Amino acid sequence: MKILFYDTKKYDKESFDKVLPKYEDIEIEYVDSDISVRNAVYAKGFEAVCGFVSSDFSGKVIDVLADNGVKIILLRCAGFNNVDISRAKERGVLVFRVPGYSPEAVAEHAMALALASNRHIHKGYIKVRENNFSLVGLTGLNFFKKTAGIIGTGKIGAAMCRICKGFGMRVIAYDIYQNPDLDFVEYVDLDTLLAESDLISLHCPLTDDSYHMINSETINKMKDNVVLVNTSRGALIDTEDLIKGIRQHKFHSVGLDVYEEETANVFENREDDIMETSITSRLLSFPNVIVTSHQAFLTEEALEAISYTTLENAQSYIEGHVIKQNLVLPQK
Known part of the structure; x- marks a missing residue:
């Protein structure tokens, strides 16, 4: 699986690169900019994209991702109010999160x-x-x-x-x-x-x-x-x-x-x-x-847990047994 990693910060790359060698079937490409309607098209050729708590996963962005073959959205955070979950379901895009990192x-x-x-x-x-x-x-x-x-x-x-x-x-x-x-x-x-x-x-x-x-x-x-x-x-x-x-x-x-x-x-x-x-x-x-600047999560232990769980979500998709408790579904 190829993952396009949006809104990369120095600490993100360091923590994910530390865990990545354990996942031989996963490849990550990092970009500095956060996802938007304009740059979501760059995800063509990637099966997954990874975003954070402020990333724009609105219906329009999800449409662009789905049109370009993206199958899953990996949130490296617990919150998902920035994602149009209903639209993701309509387009067949699975959304995973990290419900408890630290x-x-x-x-x-x-x-x-x-x-x-x-x-x-x-x-x-x-x-x-x-x-x-x-x-x-x-x-x-x-x-x-x-x-x-x-x-x-x-x-x-x-x-x-x-x-x-x-x-x-x-x-x-x-x-x-x-x-x-x-x-x-x-x-x-x-x-x-x-x-x-x-x-x-x-x-x-x-x-x-x-x-x-x-x-x-x-x-x-x-x-x-x-x-x-x-x-x-x-x-x-x-x-x-x-x-x-x-x-x-x-x-x-x-x-x-x-x-x-x-x-x-x-x-x-x-x-x-x-x-x-x-x-x-x-x-x-x-x-x-x-x-403070939304830094409550920012500890070495939390970053390691976020990296591990995010890649476990991707690996579970590859192996065909998704981690259901990490899967975000539309609210009834």
């Missing part, structure tokens, strides 16, 4: 954002570099004996629950499906979680039901001085409502690894560009907000 990597980054924003590490670092050793503006909160509210308790959310428990926090959670492994977690309804949590961390998928679940109404139900963290999907939060809440001093701090309208920015160096949207600039203008 939940601890994302959960640890979520806690890092919570701690760094809470204790104003970003401000303290800059101040000391300028020989300013004043502590004014750096006051944080103890997490010990406070309440952590985890929205979504899949693998990543469960890892975050365990981290919060290790900090000596009371852990409450909201999820349609309760995780039986989390016997120390108290499941509550969303309103209760919002009202009682000192730290709220989002770990749920983006669906029609969860779109903008954090909005003016739900923000108003939160405690004052709450810490909010999002490492899942940007559109879980209505950014305009979030900015309004920040300006009204609702939040002690906010840590975001994802945010709305991030697609053009993710993994790119845009320091010389004029930004199309002011969202990033507006968020970064607040002293109690930290934004």
Whole structure:
């Protein structure tokens, strides 16, 4: 199988090349650009293409891929809201993902954002570099004996629950499906979680039901001085409502690894560009907000797991026994 690997970064090539020798039937060609309607035609002669969380697998792109003989789309990520799954099924293109590569990597980054924003590490670092050793503006909160509210308790959310428990926090959670492994977690309804949590961390998928679940109404139900963290999907939060809440001093701090309208920015160096949207600039203008560039997954262990699972998905197709739990099907 020949795979055309879109949106290649240095760490992608290094991690996949390390695993690739184990798969004699697979050949990868790397390209720097991400997939689009214009360059999808370059996949002619390839049986598979590989993309990431921000890759455009819209219906039009899938049509071009199918017309040029592509049989499978390999997502080297867990999320698939960037893929027109129904169109892929119509065109006979299978879509595989990596449902669980390193939940601890994302959960640890979520806690890092919570701690760094809470204790104003970003401000303290800059101040000391300028020989300013004043502590004014750096006051944080103890997490010990406070309440952590985890929205979504899949693998990543469960890892975050365990981290919060290790900090000596009371852990409450909201999820349609309760995780039986989390016997120390108290499941509550969303309103209760919002009202009682000192730290709220989002770990749920983006669906029609969860779109903008954090909005003016739900923000108003939160405690004052709450810490909010999002490492899942940007559109879980209505950014305009979030900015309004920040300006009204609702939040002690906010840590975001994802945010709305991030697609053009993710993994790119845009320091010389004029930004199309002011969202990033507006968020970064607040002293109690930290934004990172969708890097929660980025650990050596996670990259190795992503590489291995992606190539296992391809190998299973070659051998005629697809890994069903990694196959993405249209939602009913």
